[in-house]
Every structure is written in C-alpha cells, then in structure tokens.
Amino acid sequence: MRRYDPRVSEELRPRLTLPAGSRVRRHADVRRVFDHGRSAAVGPVVAYVFARDDDAPPRYALVVGKRWGNAVQRNRTRRLLRESFRLTRPELPRGFDVILLPREPLFTALLGDVLPGVRQAVHAAARRFRRDGPGQPRAREGGRRRR
Numbered sequence: 001m002r003r004y005d006p007r008v009s010e011e012l013r014p015r016l017t018l019p020a021g022s023r024v025r026r027h028a029d030v031r032r033v034f035d036h037g038r039s040a041a042v043g044p045v046v047a048y049v050f051a052r053d054d055d056a057p058p059r060y061a062l063v064v065g066k067r068w069g070n071a072v073q074r075n076r077t078r079r080l081l082r083e084s085f086r087l088t089r090p091e092l093p094r095g096f097d098v099i100l101l102p103r104e105p106l107f108t109a110l111l112g113d114v115l116p117g118v119r120q121a122v123h124a125a126a127r128r129f130r131r132d133g134p135g136q137p138r139a140r141e142g143g144r145r146r147r
Helices: 027-036 071-091 111-132
Strands: 038-042 045-051 059-062 096-102
Touching: 027 045, 027 059, 027 096, 038 111, 045 111, 059 071, 071 096, 071 111, 096 111
Parallel strands: 059 096
Antiparallel strands: 038 045, 045 096
C-alpha cells in the first residue's frame, strides 16, 4: 500500500479531489439544465446535461431528495455519485453542465455498480443534446413555488 510521503512534490502526487470550479453552484444554472437540457437514464442513474459556451471540463451538481432515505443514506448516495463523476470526468464530453440523480436507492450499491451508469448516461444525454439541441421547459404543475 502506498503511503503519503511529504517529500514527494505536489505535481507527482495523485489528485484525489475534484478541482475548484467543477460544481454547478448557481440555482439559475441548475434550473437551466433541468429546463432546457437533455436527459438519459442508464442503470441506477439519470443524467441531465446542458452545453455551455466553453470547452472546459464538465461541471456537476447532485440532486438527492428525501425519497432516497434518511440523511445518512442520502449522503452515501451523494458520495457514490460524486466519486463516480470524479473518476469518469476525464472521459466525459467537455463543455457541459451535468446534473446527476439516483434512479433507485444507491445507499447499498457499490462504486462499480454506479460508475458505468454515470459514464453511459452522461454520454447518451450529451449525444441527445448535440443531436436535438436544447429542450423546451415543461409546464410546472402546482406544488412548491419556484423562483
């Protein structure tokens, strides 16, 4: 097992975190992806994508509602989705904002179960976006009022 060695330069150490700026942070950006993006579902994951005007690496947001269990289970689901995105990020199409949602309970799933679903769902949604362009927002019915 490799151990951390402080003498190894910063460039030679593997980066085990996502870089700053890799998250979709603004509510308006998340709404844009949901309202005008394209989606695809593969295995346990749904991915929504929307193209940005740059060629930067993809950014992500996670949406894990209360229907997916208590706080511990939802956090485990978020960790699995975040790690799947981190590991597949170099292979994902550049210039897209990606929102990942669970399609089934993931708190008992293993990373190997989620990883291919994230990769395939993002690629499929990006293909749809390139082919069909931005979508039209669906009319919202009742429920909670959004800004």
